[in-house]
Amino acid sequence: MKIVIAGAGAVGTHLAKMLSEENENVVLMDEHEERLGKMESMFDLKAMVGLPTRISDLEAAGVDSADLFVAVTPDESSNITACILAHYLGAKKTIARIDNYEYLQPKNKAYFESLGVNSLIYPEQLAAEEIATGIKYSWMRQMLEFGDGALVMIGVKVRENSGILNIPFKELARDIPYHIVAIQRGDTTIIPRGNDVIEADDLVCFMTTKDQIPYIRSICGKEKYTEVQSIIMMGGGRIAVRTANLISKKVSVKIIESDMKRCRRLVELVDDSIMIINGDARDPELLASEGIHETDAFIALGDSSETNILACLSAKRAGVHRTVAEIENIDYISMAESMDIGSVINKKKLAASNIFQMMLKTDVSSVKCLTFIEAVVAEFPVREGAAITRKPVKDLGLPRGANIGGLVRNGEGLRVSGNTMIQADDHVIIFCLEHVLKKLEKYFN
């Protein structure tokens, strides 16, 4: 598969790296040579200097024979223009990164399609939505919804007070209204089998229906967590703006931004109830005067991953029990996990998993990535006569690292056992490690 990526920013380089590791033919283009840096020597891809909106440069990048064209420069207008041009030159599928919520509305989809822009991604919006759900349920690390909310996947860090520790799975798994798809312990991901047990400080992924969320909360021993009512955000970037506007009706939000010019712009972008504060969010005195001790959650969305981690740690010390850090440096994520940072937001992974699903040859309704595990959860609609419908689940021989979390039949969420037969028109939710996703295609064709 030939893929051209325009824009070697954070999202673009991560995507290029990931795809080249998947053995795809990747061309990464950017108008600034220094951004391409050592990409070509470090990864198996072609890097070229060129303007994504210049036809001759697009031709030089081989857009005419590309299966996928991804425009992820910081400027949405260039992205859309580049996609229109790429489509005109013969690219089969195009994706543009945008920064405008209006464009995402379903009524505009057909128009963008007619322009030659097949899909739009808005990484900041994805990140903001994730933070917003994370804030709503402060006791969990992440919650993902599938089949229009029929099934949910919840990631919880269990502590010593949980009731499900040290019970082997074959005993635990009788008559429970949930399914545990994976456990993250330190650096290792465990797809649980009969004799595995859950230990304290494990991150457990539950698959369940929405009405069972309070039950999961009680077995994890998380009842004492209070609802989040006030938030301090560090850094007033695009994610902060989207997040603040999503949650400002329910909670009080303060955004601390160090650049005065950006502050002035921010007040135009956010709702009236959000307070913008000019200052350095790492300054303990500033934090104290803005009431960090009475704040329920701290969200670090600064430019530097290191600063975000440190800011979260100091917020924790000031007594904030819910912290979220944006960590763009993927190597730091497991480290942040071991330091008890709380939730981690990674814009690149969010965008990449979103783009990833468009490369699959089979239909997939959604692919969502887990920030704390190198894994994704994908929702596949089952077609008539697909391989997966022919045998019960235990005989399918699913690849290692994949685990069926549940299925949605007629809008209702169901658990899956070894003897379940999957039928046409079901939606199957599969948890799998990132590199396994492509191997699942054959079960659905």
Add this chain to the structure above:
Amino acid sequence: MFHPKVILRIIGLLLQLEAVFLALCIGISVYYGENMMPAYLYTIAALVGTGLLLTYIGYNKERNISRKDGYIVVTLCWIVYSLFGAMPYYISGYIPSITDAFFETMAGFTTTGASVVSDLDALPRSLVFWRIMTQWIGGLGIVFFTVAVLPIFGLGDLHLFAAETIGIARAKLHPRISVTARWIMTIYVCLTIIETICLKLAGMGYFDALCHAMSTMSTGGISTKAGGIAAFNSPLIEYIIIAFMLMGGTSFSLLYLAIFKLRPGDLFRDQEFKSYLKMVAIFTVVIGIGLYITENMSAEGTVRTALFQVVSVITTTGFSTVNYSQWTPVLWLLLSAAMFVGACSGSTTGAMKSIRVAILGRVMQNEFKRIIHPNAVIPVRMGRSIISEQIQSAIMAFTLLYVGMVIVGIFVNMCFGLNLVDAYGLSLSSVSNVGPGLGNYSSANAMVTLPTPLKWFYCFQMLVGRLEFFAVLLLFTPVFWKRR
């Protein structure tokens, strides 16, 4: 850069237009069989003659008007209009002093409505109509009126407009200013006609109905009768006038959108309009309660009187149905507070305007917030939009000038022996273009007893207030006259 020729040419053109307005009065005087011909004909001859002379002197190909020219033209044309407009009063002998005649005309054009005529019923109807006509032209502004009727200035329209705008400039209705002006003019004319019909149906004669409609829409407040609105003794007429005064105090662009484009939602989403209605409601309730306790009136009468006076004062119209100076002092003091506030920008009213008051309120609130959150960046918001610091400081300068002008007025008035209440009432009323003051000057036509220098000062205050301070006072700053 100044372009004296262009300035002269424009003034010349404007004078010829004034002759057309005056010609309408001839029609009225013929209809009523009055012996007023010489007064009008001499004035028209003077206007046309001077007008043609100025256009001749100013004739050249230059069409550019600079911003400075704009301010000179606007201030000058208001003064020249008043000078010529005073001629019929003087020539006919009904107002035998030049001071009084000029005062009367200036009070008309600035929509103040103050008067030196003690026996209004003795005045010829055509002269009464001229007084009301001056108000009606002055309501939207002389230049505005002209641009709407005849877009003759070409590229200079914008600068002329900037100098004459009431309140904070809004987004234009149409990309071209002359079209915007024409649309606003249309709504102004339509509302005047509708009010005329309403008042006729409510029992007024045609002449009275038309005159009161023009007087209401321009928020001038001149009546055709010595007794004012009270002379008609009809609650229905009072309610009709209340409704149209309220509209006169509303931004005409918003009225245009609400009525012609059928978008009334815009009106009620507008922050300024909301705060305007809120102010009217608060003042009415407080004064109504006060009246109910202190005066012996029926409940309906109390509500009507309170509403009428509050709306009349807040829109700077200055009609009155009662002599409010005989109320308990705190009540007329409250009314004078309403004079300060004023109605919406883009209307025909004077005073501060609700938007400025609302923004000042926000600025003050923010200062309190800033004490608690010294690092916070707190914008001044009106609805969704953010008021820039430039506009904020312009508003504060405006407020200082406004309050300063009122205080200077009080000093000047007191120098001529007026008591504090009279001095305060007169000063506030003239700067805000209301008309009636307080105390001994609480009726609009009591100004006849003022000493002559005070009358001239009153004229100055009216003009400065109508052109919102900057346009006139700018001409007194050295920086304006510097070559570089």
